[in-house]
Amino acid sequence: MLLKTFKGGIHPPGHKKLSRDKPFVNLSIPHRCYIPLQQHIGKPAVPLVEVDDIVEEGQMIGRADGFISANVHASIPGRVVEITDYPTVYSEHGQCVVIEAEGSFSSSGKNVESRNWEELSSDELMNLVHEAGITGMGGAAFPTAVKLSPPEHREIDTFVVNGAECEPYLTVDDMLMQTYPDEIIEGIRITLKILKINKAAIGIEKNKPEAIKAISKAIENGNFNETIELHPLPVKYPQGAEKQLIYTILKREVPSGELPLDVGVVVNNVGTIFAMREAVLFGKPLIERYLTVTGSIVKNPGNYKVRIGARITDIIEECGGLTGKPAKVIMGGPMCGLALNHMETSVVKGTSGVLILGQDEVAIHDYSPCIRCGRCVAACPMQLMPNELGNAVEKQRYDIAETLHPFDCIMCGSCTYVCPSKRPLSHFIKLAQVTFSAKR
Amino acid sequence: MADEKRLQEDLVLSNAPHIRSKDSVKKVMWLVVISLLPVTINSIYLFGYQVLLLIGAAVITAVAAEAAYQFLLKRKITALDGSAALTGLLLAMNVPPHAPVWMVTIGSVFAIIIAKQLFGGIGFNIFNPALAGRAFLMASWPVEMTTTWHPFPSGNVLSSSLPRVQSLSQEAVDTITSATPLGVLKDGPGLLKDLAVAPGQLHEFLFSGEMLKSLFMGNIGGCIGETSALFILIGASFLLYKRIITWHIPVSYIGTVVIIMLMYYLFNDSDMPYQAILFHLLSGGLMLGAFYMATDMVTSPVTARGMIIFGAGCGIITSVIRLWGGYPEGVSYSILLMNAAVPLIDRLTKPRVFGTEKN
Structure with missing residues (x-):
């Protein structure tokens, strides 16, 4: 049977009003950029610069390594002050090229003549x-x-x-x-x-x-x-x-x-x-992107143009700061985004938003046993049984979990969202995925 | 154990999603309790204040039993999460209005300790605790469970409409009014044989408009919470609106009963097949069972297809017991029997995972 849309799914509150009607604003160029060499799925880029090198805006500083990888470019002109491990959004220790602004901007603000792509x-x-x-x-x-x-x-x-x-x-x-x-x-x-x-x-x-x-x-x-x-x-x-x-x-x-x-x-x-x-x-490399900075405690939520490698602290400051104490800093949206433990983490190519949740918006839930309400089963857009997967993983019965299609889970979080017992179902499924991946 | 940790800078770190729906087990359970308020108030109005005493005893005993059990086993005490209170309330809904208080108290203890906590507590019980409690009381004190109906001294449908059925003696009337409508339907012909009442006459009376109206409003013999279809439907609409229950189980349960009764009465050449169906829908515990007992989350299937099968199974067993079984009413046993089939139903109705062939 063909349905109008996919089976399952949920309707969480949108909260889009905060930033929906805010036109793009260019944030000022950060003084320092922390540019991770791994911003993509695949192998990290290989650094092409050394400490103390002077780089131009848009200059390639990391070359794609292998088939599934991507080049990385300098978001700002300046001097490479460090190439070392920093916590990035994807890992506690990710190699970053740190650039301190210096010199002139070669491309921003200038009209570059465009290619006629139809001839290529x-x-x-x-x-x-x-x-x-x-x-x-x-x-x-x-x-x-x-x-x-x-x-x-x-x-x-x-x-x-x-x-x-x-x-x-x-x-x-x-x-x-x-x-x-x-x-x-x-x-x-x-x-x-x-x-x-x-x-x-x-x-x-x-x-x-x-x-x-x-x-x-x-x-x-x-x-x-x-x-x-x-x-x-x-x-x-x-x-x-x-x-x-x-x-x-x-x-x-x-x-x-x-x-x-x-x-x-x-x-x-x-x-x-x-x-x-x-x-x-x-010929413009990916050195900046548009993203949403939002959350009820962000003074000026909106849609901004930000340099890759800019730190969240700098971005928040540019957006007028916070009106309350942050409880959770999320890169991406609230359903799929990644919670960060440092405000110093930098924006990467895949950062579609920065969401700051206040103290009263983040509850630490104790979870209780599944009451078999079936809401997760109804919500799962992949027609999995998150309740059974969760129970199996909780009891470390990975033999059972394996039969319940854990790898078909797309980590959308719908099951966790709807669960009245506040069970971290997608977390359990992730655990199953990681466990099976490690075994293979 | 919480799944989140607070790290440096006091930022909370956890896996996505970072927002949760506002529903919790507590909220779900208490909302179900609240939805039963119209039924409760109506039953106090109809049957008198001893009903309040029975309900109070059942609820308090259930909560206390759960708290005591969890305390003694050094478990986390969750007795106030609403589920124990709901079990007590539903058990009270399933006993006659003049049942002894001590009996309900024992039923509550059985429901919580034996049917729920010994299986592992909330989420792990196989049988609906309130119905298990009722079944236990039925087995232990059948007289108290089947004769303590409300007498309705005057002005109720039975006494006022009966004389209109010709040649029914006062003795026959008394026999009839001291039981539930389903009881009369089941045992009436036997009971009334000596009183020269023909089965047709009995049907004429049971399936009459007045009778159906009474069954709708609740001023008739029956358990505390089951007599008024109207007030049950009010509570059920609230639960459906709040999405605490879905349509699957009640619709398939009631629909199955309608189909079977329709076939039975058409096949048996009844004069009033449609009134008979209405009578079966409104009488006994069908409404309460279909909307409140069969929809118990813990003891019903998790998939939509499973719920429909579960409801249909309840409908078949209920109809079979009512039409051919030894008991006048089969709602509670049908649900308990289907509770036992839930793991099997869940296994057979696993949804087809997106992007896979039928499994």
Whole structure:
């Protein structure tokens, strides 16, 4: 049976009002940038600079190592003062290149002449994307060039553009689509050329009417109705999860353990597409990004343009500081984001938002036994049984957990969200995944 | 054990998600208790203040038994999470209005200690504790459990409408009014044989409009919480609205009873098949059972498909007991029997994982 949208899902409060109508503001250039060499899925980049080197803005400071990896560039011009381990969003000890601002800005503020991308070949375009170190900017940070070069035998027919932004609090993609609809459409066309296909479908949750209007107008104006379809999506978390998005738009199920390209689809987030276009047109590496800074105790929540490597403390200060004591600092949204233990952690390519929760918004829950209400089963967008997985892991019965498809879990957190016993179900499932991965 | 830790800078570190729904076990349980207020108040109005005493005794005993057990076993005391209170309240709903207080107290202790805590406490019990308590009382004190109905001295449907059924003697009327409608349906022909009442006459009386109206409002013989379909439906609508229960179990349970009764009465050439179905829906513990007992989260399946199968099973067993069994009523036994089948149902109704073939 074909459903209008995916099965399961939840409706957490959106909290998007805090930043929804705030136009982009450029934050001032940070004095120091802490740029991790691992900002993406895959191998970390190999450093190309040494301490005391003077680097230009946008200069490559780390080269992709191996097939699944991405280049890293200097976000600010200046002197390399340190190359050492710092806590990053992904690890307690991640190698970072620390740059202290110095000298002049070569690219910011200047009008760079744009390339005519239509004259370039698919491979040339791809190379520009690779050089610029573009990664997925929705959160997972998978190197984009790798995603855009599917194995020869895979037949891709549709490019799915993710503008769902189902995470509560985050509004950056919404604002991006409202502000730069034509640029996003151009980015989609570039991607289509790279993939050598001519069908794209962009999905936007219906709670973003302005973005839908802007994108629809941009499609209309450019007369791209034939190639780019706009799909307003039901508002439901996790509508923006890759598999759920593909199902809702194309009614294709990505088989268990496989990738979107196994059903002929490549998915990219609108932010990634925007950055890709800049890389192709202006040769601009990924050294800055748009993100949402939000939370009830942030003085000026909004949507900001931030340099990669800027520290959260600096960003918060730029946003007017906090009006209360923070209890939790989250990179990303409240459902999938990562909690940080240092305010000094720096923004990376995949940072779609910085969310600060106040003392009264963070409860430390004691959890109690499952009361078998079945809410997690109803909420799971993958039709797993999080209750049984949780029980099995809690009793360390990994033999049982193994039969319950732990690797199909997409870590959306819906089960944990709905559980009245406050059981950390996705945490338990993660534990199962980690345990099985270690064994293999 | 909490899953979160506070680290340096006093920042809380935990896995995602960082927000949780506001629902908790406590909130769910107390909301169910609150939803039973209309039924409770109506039953006090109908049956008198001793009902309040019974309910109070059952609830307090249940909470105290849970607290004492947890204290003695040095467990975390969660007796006020609402689940014990709910068990006590539901047990009281399932005894006759003039049952002795001591009996309800013992039933409460049995429900909490034997049916719930010995299985491991909340979440681990296999049988609905309130119904297990009721079954225990039925087995131990059958007379108290089946004869202490409210007499309704005057002005109730039985006494006022009966004389309109011709040639029913006062003796027959007394026989009928001292039981529950389902009891009359089951035993009436036998009881009334000597009184020269034809089965048709009995049906004419039981399936009459007045009778159905009484069953809807509750001024009729039956257990404390089961007589008024109207007030049960008010509470149930609240639970459905709050999404504490879903439609699956009640609809499949009641729907199954409707289908079976329809077939039975059509096949048996009854004069009033549709009234008979309404009679079965409104009488006995079906409404209370379908909305409050069968929907107990701990003892019902977790998947939507499982819930539908569970409800249908309850409906089949209830109908079979009512039509062909030895007891007039089968709601509580049907739910208890289906409780036992829940692990099996859960296993058979595992959803198909997204992106996999049928499992």
